[in-house]
Amino acid sequence: MDEITIDIKDCIRQILLKWRQICVCMLLGALVMGAVGALRAYQNAQARMTSDENAEAAESLEAENEFQAAEDVLTDREIQEVAAAAQLYETYYEELASTMEYVQTSVKMQLDPNGVPTLVLQYYIDTDYQVVYPVLDEKDMTENIINSLIARLDTTALYEEVAAGLEGAPESSTVQELISLGSSEDLLTITVLGLDQDYCETIAGILKNAVEEELEELRTLYGEFDMTLISESFSEEVNTSLLSSQQAQVTSMNTIRTAINNLTSGMTDDQKTYYYLVLDRAAAEDSAEETEAEDTGETAGTESVSVQWLNLKYILLGLLAGAFLAIAWYGLRYILSPRLRVSGDMKDVYDVRVLGELTGTQGRSSSRNALDRRILSLFYSGAGELSEEERLRMICADVRITAEKASMKRIYLTGTGSAERMEEAARQISEKLQGEIESVCYGKSVVMDPESLEALAASDGVVLVEQIDSSRYDDVKRECELCALNHVSVIGSVVLNG
Numbered sequence: 001m002d003e004i005t006i007d008i009k010d011c012i013r014q015i016l017l018k019w020r021q022i023c024v025c026m027l028l029g030a031l032v033m034g035a036v037g038a039l040r041a042y043q044n045a046q047a048r049m050t051s052d053e054n055a056e057a058a059e060s061l062e063a064e065n066e067f068q069a070a071e072d073v074l075t076d077r078e079i080q081e082v083a084a085a086a087q088l089y090e091t092y093y094e095e096l097a098s099t100m101e102y103v104q105t106s107v108k109m110q111l112d113p114n115g116v117p118t119l120v121l122q123y124y125i126d127t128d129y130q131v132v133y134p135v136l137d138e139k140d141m142t143e144n145i146i147n148s149l150i151a152r153l154d155t156t157a158l159y160e161e162v163a164a165g166l167e168g169a170p171e172s173s174t175v176q177e178l179i180s181l182g183s184s185e186d187l188l189t190i191t192v193l194g195l196d197q198d199y200c201e202t203i204a205g206i207l208k209n210a211v212e213e214e215l216e217e218l219r220t221l222y223g224e225f226d227m228t229l230i231s232e233s234f235s236e237e238v239n240t241s242l243l244s245s246q247q248a249q250v251t252s253m254n255t256i257r258t259a260i261n262n263l264t265s266g267m268t269d270d271q272k273t274y275y276y277l278v279l280d281r282a283a284a285e286d287s288a289e290e291t292e293a294e295d296t297g298e299t300a301g302t303e304s305v306s307v308q309w310l311n312l313k314y315i316l317l318g319l320l321a322g323a324f325l326a327i328a329w330y331g332l333r334y335i336l337s338p339r340l341r342v343s344g345d346m347k348d349v350y351d352v353r354v355l356g357e358l359t360g361t362q363g364r365s366s367s368r369n370a371l372d373r374r375i376l377s378l379f380y381s382g383a384g385e386l387s388e389e390e391r392l393r394m395i396c397a398d399v400r401i402t403a404e405k406a407s408m409k410r411i412y413l414t415g416t417g418s419a420e421r422m423e424e425a426a427r428q429i430s431e432k433l434q435g436e437i438e439s440v441c442y443g444k445s446v447v448m449d450p451e452s453l454e455a456l457a458a459s460d461g462v463v464l465v466e467q468i469d470s471s472r473y474d475d476v477k478r479e480c481e482l483c484a485l486n487h488v489s490v491i492g493s494v495v496l497n498g
Contacts, residue, residue, distance in 0.1 A: 004349060004473070006335060010342050015330050016375045022326040029322025030315045037314030038307070045307045067281065070274040082271050085263045086278045092263075096256040103249050107170055108177040108193060113243035115236040119200035121190040122231035123211070127223075141222045146183040148221070152214050153181055153190075153207065162206050166199070178203065188227075193242075197234055204232070340417075340471040343495035349473070350480050352464060355492040356395040358425055359388060395494055396432040399463055402491050403437050408460035411491070413442035414452055416475035417467025421496050426465050429494065446482055447475050457486040467496040 015022075071079065103109045111117075125142050159172040159179075166175070180191040190207055194200035208229070215227060264272050334341065346352045386394070403411055411433065413426040426442035433440040442465075443452035456462060462483055466476060483490050 004345065007342050007344070011331060011334050013375065014334050015327055017372060018326070018330050019371065019375075021330075022323055025326035026319045026322035029318035029320075029325070031318070033314045033318025033321065034310065037311035038309045040314075041308045041311060063277075063280070063284075067274075067277045070270070070277050073270050074274055078268070078271050079274070082267070082275045082278060085267070085275060086282065089260060089263055089279060090282065092256050092260050096253060096260070099249060099253050099256070103253075105171060106174045106177065107195065108174065108242065109246060109249065111193060111195070111239075111242060113239050113246065116239040116242060117194050117196050117200050117234070117236055118239070119192045119194070119197070119204050119234045120231065121192070121204060121207070121229060123188040123190075124226075124228045124230045125186050125188065126226040126228070128225070141225070142186045143183070145218055145222050145225060146186075146188050148218060149188060149211065149214060150181045150183065153210060158206075158210055161210075162203055165202060165206055175203075179207070193239075200234060337469075338472050338474065340466055340468050340473065340476065340495075342468065343493075343497065345473075346464075346466065346476075346493045346495060350476060352480065352490050353492045355398045355463070355494050356391050357495045357497050358391060358395075359497050392428060392432065396429055396436075399429070399491055400433060400436050403461055406461065406489065408489070408491075409437070410439040410459045411437050411441075411461050411463065412456050412459035412488075413440070413463045413465055414444070414446050414456060414479070415465035415467070416445045416447055416472060416479055417465065417470040417496060419444060421467055421470070422465045425494060425496055426463075429463070429465075445475070445479070447478050453482065456482065456488055459488055461489045461491045463491050464493040465496065466493055470496075 074082070125145055127140065127142050127145070156172060159176045162179075163170050163172045163175045178193045180189075182189045182191070190204070192200045192203045192207070194203060211227075219225065264275060267275060340346075343354050343357055346354050399411065402408075413429060415422040415426070423442065423444075430440045430442050441455065443449065443455050446453045446456045464476070464479065480490065
């Protein structure tokens, strides 16, 4: 009993059949280690935030001391001169930033003046007006119609509609620069600039729709008239006006930069040092105001910290730790188990031959999960050669032949496993042996039941029905000792598995 051999192959099989529990342990391990990783990430973020706050406070104190030292060496007049120069710098800087933003965002400023994509629409307005001399019975309304149409087209709403229809959705104010509306006698001319032909055609399409929408109301105001699109032409042409506008913007930016550089031309070295510190302080205050505006949704005095709540390293570590602990637990349980592990132990430990194994799967072959069946087939590829019924018949034939050769008249079936499984298997064997052996009966465990012990003592032979993971080694040993003590031959054992 102290030297029972551990079947490594069966141990691995038993562990693999616990794959559901192992998966649950892996999931729990991932959750626990994920929570640990998130907690550590939060603590590290808090530590970094505290460190940054301390560094920022030290830097702020150092900057304040430097600022105060630079101010102390100047006279009041020099300080006022620096303050005035700093104020001018802010004005110039805002103007420069505004100009640069316009140049960068304006579609018109991005065009090449040497070949500007240009699309021109020309509409002809016919009011059927005729001059009759010497009397003028009516007034020509052509000019009024054109002026009214231009006023209706030159609106912010239309420019916003055009901007929404363009790729990138530019500002409506920059779109307005691309559209020119003009008139000459009975002609309305619409000139459209763009990045390419498609860009121009997109704008022109929206404008043509707008013109059509306004015609009905204009006819209500001025009476019937005809309006015909007589020309729609595209070309890439030199635009001197655009070139002048672009050069003017460049000149304006250069002028502002020169003015900014000249602010320090008349300052002493101490004034320059103080001047730059004033500018740095103003920039820091502007940055702080922007940050405060972005954090208006947060609690006052509380800074947001960036925390990596999901750490893949900790999650993988949790999965591995959960799998290792589950496998170690089930492996240890298998090794230290006091119950029958494999059918071979009946022969190796108690010298009782195994008549056969019953799995109890007849009529429910699909009850196991597909993965469970696959695991079983990997370890016991030949276990499915005989059906449950065929194995039961082979066991009964073996018992009958052994009893006949040993002249046994009374056969008793007993076991120490699960009472329900053991009694069911014993009943099946007993029913098949009825009429072939003079007396066949079965009962409860002889270790626990005195009536079963008396029935065993009155028998000529016994068949032990044991169950893996249920029958205890000590009980089977005691069972074999009682058989020997009562001079009852052990025909063999039937092992219940599955």
